[in-house]
Amino acid sequence: MSRRARLILFAVAAVGLAATLGVGLAGLPSFGGQITAYARMLNEAAPRQRHVTDVVSAISFDYRGIDTLFEEFILLAAVTGISVLLRPLSDETRQLPEDKAPARTIPPPSPAVWLLAVFLGSLLALTGLETVTHGQLTPGGGFQGGVVLASAFYVVYLGTNYTTVERYQPNALLEASDGVGASGYVLIGLLGLLAGTAFLSNVVGLGDTGNLISGGTIPLLNLVVGLEVAGGFAILASEFLDQTAVIRTRRR
Amino acid sequence: MSVLAYGVVAWLFLIGIYGVVTSRNLIHLVVCLSVAQSATDILLLEIGYRDGGHAPVFVSLPAHPGPAVDAVMQALALTDVVVGAAVTALLLALVVQVHKRAGTLDPDKLRSTRD
Numbered sequence: 001m002s003r004r005a006r007l008i009l010f011a012v013a014a015v016g017l018a019a020t021l022g023v024g025l026a027g028l029p030s031f032g033g034q035i036t037a038y039a040r041m042l043n044e045a046a047p048r049q050r051h052v053t054d055v056v057s058a059i060s061f062d063y064r065g066i067d068t069l070f071e072e073f074i075l076l077a078a079v080t081g082i083s084v085l086l087r088p089l090s091d092e093t094r095q096l097p098e099d100k101a102p103a104r105t106i107p108p109p110s111p112a113v114w115l116l117a118v119f120l121g122s123l124l125a126l127t128g129l130e131t132v133t134h135g136q137l138t139p140g141g142g143f144q145g146g147v148v149l150a151s152a153f154y155v156v157y158l159g160t161n162y163t164t165v166e167r168y169q170p171n172a173l174l175e176a177s178d179g180v181g182a183s184g185y186v187l188i189g190l191l192g193l194l195a196g197t198a199f200l201s202n203v204v205g206l207g208d209t210g211n212l213i214s215g216g217t218i219p220l221l222n223l224v225v226g227l228e229v230a231g232g233f234a235i236l237a238s239e240f241l242d243q244t245a246v247i248r249t250r251r252r
Numbered sequence: 253m254s255v256l257a258y259g260v261v262a263w264l265f266l267i268g269i270y271g272v273v274t275s276r277n278l279i280h281l282v283v284c285l286s287v288a289q290s291a292t293d294i295l296l297l298e299i300g301y302r303d304g305g306h307a308p309v310f311v312s313l314p315a316h317p318g319p320a321v322d323a324v325m326q327a328l329a330l331t332d333v334v335v336g337a338a339v340t341a342l343l344l345a346l347v348v349q350v351h352k353r354a355g356t357l358d359p360d361k362l363r364s365t366r367d
Contacts, residue, residue, distance in 0.1 A: 003274075003360070006273060006274075007273070007274065010269075010270065010273045010274075014266055014269070014270070017266065017269075018262060018266060021261075021262045021265065021266075022262065025258040025261065025262060025295075026258075028254075028258065028299060029299070030253075030254045031253055031254040031257040031258065031298055031301065032253065032257075032301055032302060032303035033302070033303070034302070035300060035302050035305075035319075035321065035322040036322065036324070038324060039300065039322035039323060039324050039325070042323060042324065043308055043320045043323055046323075047310050053309055053310045053311045054308070054309045054310075055308040055309070055310070055320070055323040056308055056309075056323045056326045056327050056330070058323075059323055059324055059327040060327045060330060060331075064324075064327060067331065068331070071331050071334055071335065074334070074335055074338055075334060075338050077338075078338035078339070078341060078342050079338075079341075081342050081345070082341055082342055082345040085342075085345040085346060085348075085349055086345050086348065086349075137311065138309060138311060139307065139309055143330060143333075143334055210311070236341050239345070240344075240345075240348070243348055
């Protein structure tokens with residue numbers, strides 16, 4: 001199809017889409033008005049029932065915990081898919097680039113870069129852990145904190161080089177963290193069955209509202225999700241990095 | 253106010269799809285898809301918004317009186333963001349392999365390089 005024909009087809013389809021979207025959006029409750037009865041009920045009940053102060057976490061990991069289980073599996077499937085897509089193919093090989101001038105010494109990273117990496121890396125690790133562990137109290141949780149933790153790994157690469165990163169962030173460990181995180185969610189869900197109630201029931205002691213240890217299974221689920229997301233996003237970065245650093249066409 | 257708020261959603265979605273349709277570079281196409289997808293985030297948050305509402309986080313309440321916004325929509329937006337990130341990463345991995353096989357990122361030129 002030529003560009004012109006495609007644009008005309010899009011214009012026709014877009015008008016139809018815009019019209020249906022408009023009708024659909026016009027049927028929504030007016031912006032800034034009332035929120036649904038379900039949401040009002042949860043806002044009121046969650047702090048009392050689950051001893052949490054962040055209702056979003058209570059919904060993600062408790063009231064709608066099974067949704068988050070599948071969300072976690074989507075992420076796991078995506079990371080697995082990327083690892084398969086970016087593996088060395090049949091005509092490719094995995095080797096570090098040859099040094100064409102072995103006599104020349106490679107200058108180390110400048111002290112300023114190194115200092116910034118140390119500073120940023122530790123700050124990101126700390127912020128990530130804080131976000132993961134305080135999910136039941138303040139905005140945050142496993143998904144958000146996991147991504148921050150993974151970006152701490154990226155900073156290590158910026159401040160050092162490929163071989164150092166490979167040595168200190170072995171792929172096996174990252175993959176294990178991804179898998180343990182994903183299966184840990186299921187195992188914590190099984191606690192409910194062991195206690196004689198439903199899967200993913202909040203059966204652990206709830207603690208006092210506003211304390212770090214409160215909310216029962218919610219902080220535990222946040223921890224395993226944080227583990228999975230941090231591992232998964234670190235794998236993503238290393239897979240894309242491998243494409244430019246070590247995976248090259250095999251010489252014939 | 254409603255017209256403006258929901259109009260932004262429709263505009264973002266359509267402009268994202270327009271970018272996908274007219275794209276000349278696969279990476280640009282993936283970014284356009286993220287733009288279209290961000291319309292759904294905004295829609296979810298707008299449905300859950302309440303005039304003068306504060307975040308559904310009940311810490312130090314005296315400092316933040318008034319109603320809280322819809323926490324369910326915020327949880328759904330979180331799911332949306334995570335799925336969006338997964339899709340973007342997977343598509344970019346496909347783009348890397350397409351570039352290796354076809355030597356181009358222009359979707360229009362892919363046809364002529366097919367064996």
